Amino acid sequence: MYILAAEIVSSQAAPGELKRAARRVSKALEDVVDKPIADALVLARARARFAELVAALEGSVGGTKRPPPGRDNRAAPRR
Numbered sequence: 001m002y003i004l005a006a007e008i009v010s011s012q013a014a015p016g017e018l019k020r021a022a023r024r025v026s027k028a029l030e031d032v033v034d035k036p037i038a039d040a041l042v043l044a045r046a047r048a049r050f051a052e053l054v055a056a057l058e059g060s061v062g063g064t065k066r067p068p069p070g071r072d073n074r075a076a077p078r079r
Helices: 002-010 015-031 040-060
Strands: none
Touching: 002 015, 002 040, 015 040
16 A cells, blocks of 8 residues: 555656545555554554545546445445
């Protein structure tokens, strides 16, 4: 996640929306990226930011809108 986000941030060809989303991922992970273990809350926040980045990437290439990974089954009725 961090490497992809860093590449997008440094890319001159990336649109502003993608760079903003990538910066959010980078910021969420910057304190833990080189550590062997991280707090679950930090990783959850980074995962949410990464899902936003993926959605922005899909939107920038004309992909269909779909819920972020792990959230697509929340609308399903419970049994």
